Amino acid sequence: MSTALLAPYLADVEGALHSALNEFTEPAWLYDPVQYLFEGGGKRIRPILTLLACESVGGDRSVALPAAVAVELLHNFTLVHDDIMDSSDKRRGRDTVHVRWNQNAAILAGDVMMGMAMRLLMRSAHHAPRPLDVIDAFSTGLIEVCDGQALDLAFMERDDVTPEEYFTMIEKKTARLLEMSVAIGANVGGATNGRVQALRDFARLIGIAFQMQDDILDITGSEAFGKSPGGDIVEGKRTWLMLECARRVREDLNAQEVHTTLVASFFANNGLAREHVNAVISMMDTYGVTADATALVEKFTNDAFAHLHLVPQNPARDLLEVLAKMLMARSV
């Protein structure tokens, strides 16, 4: 399993992205930040999903290429606006757009990228049997990724978020764009509704599994993953781990005071000081949530592949499986 198999797809995406960006250069005040954002790199997972989904249903991936670039534009639109909302200073090791330029440039760069994405999307859509299905997948993706970001932000103001609400949030914020990426590729490739749905289910479940695994790695992982362990606990992020742990502690009539205090303090202060991280991780182990989360990740991943296998075997379908496994192994 290697990235070599995916290299031609990545090369296609980078080439088409480069051409697309060259269509938009003036006013430089607006497009320099857009250019900068893409020069920062990125794994281009979503556009590669679009191309593979198209091929996996028998389509010609060159036809899906503009749509693939549209998907990457939409993804980066969410990043540039989320970075403002989260006051993030760095992205892919470089200053974020609102730091390098200013907030107005970052708002407007995100906005225009959506227009650029729509224009590119149409170039693929008009080859699709049902062009408006392509646009529909895109607009639904855009709406739901906003819904997901709003839920994420709203969760920070609440101490009663349930683990079920967490799934709704990551499904919208993280999984929906992966789902949209394959839905667009499959529609452009002329897939039947059944195969579009199978690919959607595959991508959505991989997205949920990936995000949950990300949350687990935050407490078990090392600096190798680019984060300090326990960062989510410090920042007060409402992860499934924390929410499920809080529920179990609250329902436990014999809960230790140290545990009830940690939980209450986490929500009241939107995070805990770094010195409490180990106590929280140990509490999560005591209540079995880390093990349960790991089991859920495995279940979601297996379910994802079961849905993928509803599409008859072919080289592109195999590559979708390769890509998903690389994602879950954090090797892409």
Add this chain to the structure above:
Amino acid sequence: MSTALLAPYLADVEGALHSALNEFTEPAWLYDPVQYLFEGGGKRIRPILTLLACESVGGDRSVALPAAVAVELLHNFTLVHDDIMDSSDKRRGRDTVHVRWNQNAAILAGDVMMGMAMRLLMRSAHHAPRPLDVIDAFSTGLIEVCDGQALDLAFMERDDVTPEEYFTMIEKKTARLLEMSVAIGANVGGATNGRVQALRDFARLIGIAFQMQDDILDITGSEAFGKSPGGDIVEGKRTWLMLECARRVREDLNAQEVHTTLVASFFANNGLAREHVNAVISMMDTYGVTADATALVEKFTNDAFAHLHLVPQNPARDLLEVLAKMLMARSV
């Protein structure tokens, strides 16, 4: 000429807007600000243009109604983001979204409105003879309105903006959305390319005339128009009046020192203290720019109607003319 003739169109727009907003309620954190924005009212000029353009080419306006709402959503998306960028506290007499809630809510409300707009647009587009032309007009409108806003912001950092650049800016920032509104209506109504173009030219020229007249009213008008006279001069806005006046002063070898100083100070300080407003207005009269601007407004308006009259006379075309005249008379 009265608003009574346009009342049925306004009622259609308000009804469809209300229904559309009711489709999107959760998460409230996201959609309450959207709802609030529309409760603030608005003249709904753009969606009425869409309906009238559709009817003027023989289309059924009910088919264009979702697209008309999409156009109003796009317009309000620009307002909510522009209000952040311009640090405006009030809009239509009420707190702006970023003041009433916070900046993150305002960014995200704008973003999701674009997704809502796309979804509504498709409901009309699939009735159009060339559905993708409808989407194309929309995405181009979105891109160019961002280009226009970027130019407007970039102008504030420059002292060498030309009067020609001003036209490019208002064409994109103000006129393009009016042009898009009629283009979408005409396309949904099944217009020939020639008639789409005639309506586009009409709306673009009215948009330019309207914006120039707005700039003139800022220096000649009264508080009745909701602005303190000379507000643009105080804020350092690069209007055609100021740019053309600056050009004439700079080219005048015998210019009075008071004039050269006013011009230099305007650009160097991005605006002048209110006590200098009368001197600037008097300078504009001396150099004949106010009269020339008024003549240009008349020329653009007449040109606009000449283009409109390329569409054969019918009641909806007459109403487009009524609406344009009301706009120019500030009576709508």
